[in-house]
Amino acid sequence: MTEIVIQTRDLDKEFRRDGFSITALHRINLEVRRGEFLALMGPSGSGKSTLLHLIAAMDRPTRGEIRVLGQDLRALSDREVARWRNRHIGFVFQTFNLIPVLTAIENVELPLKLTHLSKKERLAHAETALRLVGLADRMHHLPRQLSGGQEQRVAIARAIVTDPDLILADEPTGNLDAASAQEVLTLLAKLNQEFGKTIILVTHDPHAARFAGKTRYLEKGELLPEGQVPD
Amino acid sequence: MFRHIPLILKNSWRNRRRTTLTVLSISVSLCLLGLLMALYHAFYLREAPPWQARRLITRNRVSLAVPMPIYYRDRIRQVPGVQEVMISQWFGGVYKDSRDPNNFFARFAVEPEKLFVIRGEIRVPEDQKRAFLAERTACAVGRRLAERLGFRLGDRITLKGDIFPVDLELTVRAIWDAPDNDEVLYFHWKYLEESLPPARQGLVGTFSILAERPEDVTRIAETVDAMFRNATVQTRTETEQAFALSFVAFLGNVKAFILSIAAAVTFTILLVSANTMAMSVRERIREVGVLRTLGYTPQSILGIILGESVLISLAGGLLGCGLAAVLCAVVRNGPIAFQQIRSLSVDAGVLATALAVALAIGVLSSAIPAWGASRTPIIQALRHTG
Numbered sequence: 331m332t333e334i335v336i337q338t339r340d341l342d343k344e345f346r347r348d349g350f351s352i353t354a355l356h357r358i359n360l361e362v363r364r365g366e367f368l369a370l371m372g373p374s375g376s377g378k379s380t381l382l383h384l385i386a387a388m389d390r391p392t393r394g395e396i397r398v399l400g401q402d403l404r405a406l407s408d409r410e411v412a413r414w415r416n417r418h419i420g421f422v423f424q425t426f427n428l429i430p431v432l433t434a435i436e437n438v439e440l441p442l443k444l445t446h447l448s449k450k451e452r453l454a455h456a457e458t459a460l461r462l463v464g465l466a467d468r469m470h471h472l473p474r475q476l477s478g479g480q481e482q483r484v485a486i487a488r489a490i491v492t493d494p495d496l497i498l499a500d501e502p503t504g505n506l507d508a509a510s511a512q513e514v515l516t517l518l519a520k521l522n523q524e525f526g527k528t529i530i531l532v533t534h535d536p537h538a539a540r541f542a543g544k545t546r547y548l549e550k551g552e553l554l555p556e557g558q559v560p561d
Numbered sequence: 562m563f564r565h566i567p568l569i570l571k572n573s574w575r576n577r578r579r580t581t582l583t584v585l586s587i588s589v590s591l592c593l594l595g596l597l598m599a600l601y602h603a604f605y606l607r608e609a610p611p612w613q614a615r616r617l618i619t620r621n622r623v624s625l626a627v628p629m630p631i632y633y634r635d636r637i638r639q640v641p642g643v644q645e646v647m648i649s650q651w652f653g654g655v656y657k658d659s660r661d662p663n664n665f666f667a668r669f670a671v672e673p674e675k676l677f678v679i680r681g682e683i684r685v686p687e688d689q690k691r692a693f694l695a696e697r698t699a700c701a702v703g704r705r706l707a708e709r710l711g712f713r714l715g716d717r718i719t720l721k722g723d724i725f726p727v728d729l730e731l732t733v734r735a736i737w738d739a740p741d742n743d744e745v746l747y748f749h750w751k752y753l754e755e756s757l758p759p760a761r762q763g764l765v766g767t768f769s770i771l772a773e774r775p776e777d778v779t780r781i782a783e784t785v786d787a788m789f790r791n792a793t794v795q796t797r798t799e800t801e802q803a804f805a806l807s808f809v810a811f812l813g814n815v816k817a818f819i820l821s822i823a824a825a826v827t828f829t830i831l832l833v834s835a836n837t838m839a840m841s842v843r844e845r846i847r848e849v850g851v852l853r854t855l856g857y858t859p860q861s862i863l864g865i866i867l868g869e870s871v872l873i874s875l876a877g878g879l880l881g882c883g884l885a886a887v888l889c890a891v892v893r894n895g896p897i898a899f900q901q902i903r904s905l906s907v908d909a910g911v912l913a914t915a916l917a918v919a920l921a922i923g924v925l926s927s928a929i930p931a932w933g934a935s936r937t938p939i940i941q942a943l944r945h946t947g
Contacts, residue, residue: 388854388939409858416856423943427851431571441855443564488855 335495335528336362336385341394343380343551354380356551358394364495367522367529369542372560376548378532382498385530386419387411399495416444420489424501426481428473428488434460435469438487445492459487463517479510486517490527497521497529503538515541565861569868576841580873583837587877587919588884590830595885595907595915596892597823602911603901604809605816609802610740612682617770617778618649618804619785622795625651628764629794637768640784642777647675648750649769654720654729663896666706668720670750671769676701679771682739689714689735697752701735703743709896712736718746727756741903770798805900827918834926838870842930849934850942859935866934870927871920878919882912 341358344351355377362368370378383389384396387403396403399418406414428437438456447455460469463483473481482502489497499518503511519541521527531542539545547554554560573580619637621627631648638646650670657664673694677683685693685701693699702712712718712733720729731748754762770785772778782798789796799807809815849862857865886907893905907915934942 383940386854409860412853412856412858415854421854423851423854427847427943429568429848429851431575432568436567440568440852444856444861 332363332365334361335364335399336360336530337395337397338384339395341381341384341396342392343377343384343389344392353551355384355391358553360546360553362528362530364528365522365526366544367519367531367542369531369533369539369545370548371534371536371539371545372548373534377551378534378548379500381548381553382500382530382532385496386421386498387415388421413444416441416492418495420492420494420497422482422485422489422497422499422502424504426473426478426485426505428481428484430473433470433472434465434476434484434487437473437484438491441488441492455491456487459491460484462490463487477510478506479513482506482510482514483517486514486521490521495528497527499529499531501532501534503533503535511535511538565865565868569865569872572845572865573869573872579837579841583834583873584877584880586833587830587874587922588880590826590833591878591881591915591919592884592888593881594823594826594830594918595882595911596888597819597826598911598914599885599889599905599907600902601816601819601823602908603905604806604819604899606910607802607901607904609800610682612680612740613801614775615644615772615778616679616801617772617782617785617798618801619768619770619796619798620766620804622786622797625766627794628766629768629796631763631765633789633794633796634765634768636788637770637785640781640788642773642781643770644773645675645678645771647672647679647769647771648765650750650753650766651724652720652722652729652748652753653724654722656718656720663709665896666710667745669745669747670753671747672751673699673701673747673749676747679769680739681771683737684739685735685737689737693735696732696734697749698729698731699734700731700746700748701737702733702746704736704738706744706746707733707736709744725753725757725761727753729753729756741900767804769801809899809901827922831922831926834870834874834922835929837873838866838927839930841869842866842927842934846934846937846942846945849937850939850945853939853942862935863931866931867924867927870931871923874919874923874926875916878916878922881919882907882915885911885915 338358338360341355342353343355344353358381370381372378380389384391385398387398387406390404401414403411429440432440435453435456438459439452442452442455457469460466463486465480465483465487468476468480473484476484497518502518503514506514515538518529518531522529531538533539546556547558547560549560619633621629634646634648637643648671652668652670654668656666677685677690693701700718706712714733714736716733718731718733720731722728729748729752737743770781772781778800785798786796852862889905889907893903
């Protein structure tokens with residue numbers, strides 16, 4: 331039996347806006363095992379991204395338990411959470427979110443600047459990551475000199491350069507054309523199959539979800555039982 | 562933190578026009594600030610050069626315009642520690658056209674044989690010195706003054722009296738060099754004295770005193786003034802540097818004036834810089850969210866933003882100090898009203914203070930936006946559209 335890397339129990343997340351309380355997630359119980367490629371699907375506002383943010387410790391739950399890689403995230407201070415995230419999480423955004431003034435290799439190098447690696451080692455790692463995503467010939471290009479698909483591949487290189495345990499992708503194909511989306515999804519599948527990375531893919535695109543080994547659905551902040559598909 | 566310097570550099574240069582304008586606005590302000598600090602330093606903080614440290618000036622306690630009896634000279638000469646005392650009489654007068662400020666320069670009637678003792682830093686060829694000492698109507702002019710007004714040896718200079726009811730016909734017999742204060746014309750006091758009506762004779766405006774040692778200066782000043790405390794004409798003795806500064810005081814409270822302008826300039830730069838940094842940070846809140854997602858702590862983000870602001874401020878500060886140095890050189894070498902201006906320069910102290918001000922502006926102007934940005938929750942930062 332493979333190790334459980336994500337475990338939530340009765341996880342709730344509420345937001346307060348203008349005096350009103352909005353429930354984004356309600357009693358989420360989720361288990362993800364090492365090496366899984368899980369797609370989280372659901373309509374807009376169903377809580378997919380919120381759940382991803384809680385797993386990445388980018389936000390704190392209102393109630394319930396969440397353990398990721400054996401770590402109770404609620405017990406960590408802000409500084410510890412930042413270090414933990416840098417070591418264990420690779421995050422891919424829908425809008426790529428590359429730093430526009432940095433070249434591809436400098437963007438990929440960013441997370442490594444928080445490690446003890448030397449400049450030479452950092453660049454070697456960043457180069458390897460860019461080669462892995464097929465952008466060896468675009469290393470010194472600025473984001474504006476790249477296509478959307480290439481930008482997203484740089485973002486994936488940035489997410490994997492620290493060799494994280496978990497890759498969390500939030501609608502990574504949402505801003506891409508079909509061909510680029512296919513490339514990105516193929517790349518994620520490769521990272522899962524060939525490198526054994528645990529990946530959680532948030533998407534509302536059924537085609538994208540087919541690249542994952544398992545799909546779970548969220549509806550109105552609630553996680554549907556495994557195997558259940560919304561009406 | 563050093564690992565983030567490339568990011569800081571690139572972020573600083575992200576909006577080139579804005580950065581250039583910010584650097585320029587800071588540099589212009591710091592140029593003005595540097596100039597004001599250089600002025601303040603030249604007037605109030607400059608240490609007297611070694612040749613000036615032993616010199617004092619005695620004048621009438623009531624006013625510089627009221628003379629003292631000439632016999633005070635001999636009384637002062639007897640004070641222990643006094644090496645020499647010289648009559649030094651401001652003549653005033655008009656050279657050519659008084660409406661042209663270029664024709665203004667200091668003219669002093671002195672005892673020529675003592676001049677080169679009191680002002681030991683003066684360098685003059687021996688033959689010229691002898692010619693100056695030998696001739697009652699001779700005058701000696703400083704090199705810079707001679708060059709400015711085209712005086713050559715043998716030239717005749719007419720000074721039309723205003724304070725004194727005499728016109729003097731002088732002949733240039735010596736052109737001397739000195740490290741500073743070389744825009745002065747010296748002539749024989751006896752020539753002036755003999756030209757005056759009897760009622761104006763026997764009176765002197767100031768005495769120049771040379772102490773044997775710099776440590777004696779304060780005691781000599783106190784002793785001289787104490788000596789005449791109960792006399793009809795009381796004296797005021799001070800160092801030559803303090804005496805020169807008293808002319809600056811005629812303009813008003815120059816110290817407060819300089820400090821208040823400097824404070825206003827600093828505050829204005831702070832507002833300009835704070836506005837720019839606030840805009841710059843607001844535009845990049847989303848990137849702050851991305852960096853936080855990658856594992857950057859609020860502290861490291863705070864450091865990156867502060868570093869960027871400090872870099873821009875220091876660039877402006879360095880440029881401003883360079884401009885101030887150029888301005889100081891221009892002012893220093895032009896016609897001047899106060900001798901202290903000759904030492905006007907952006908020295909290490911002024912440079913260090915100006916750069917410290919630039920550093921403080923960099924930190925203060927971005928502290929609040931940087932703090933706010935670094936503390937923005939990640940999700941809120943990532944949703945920011947600025």
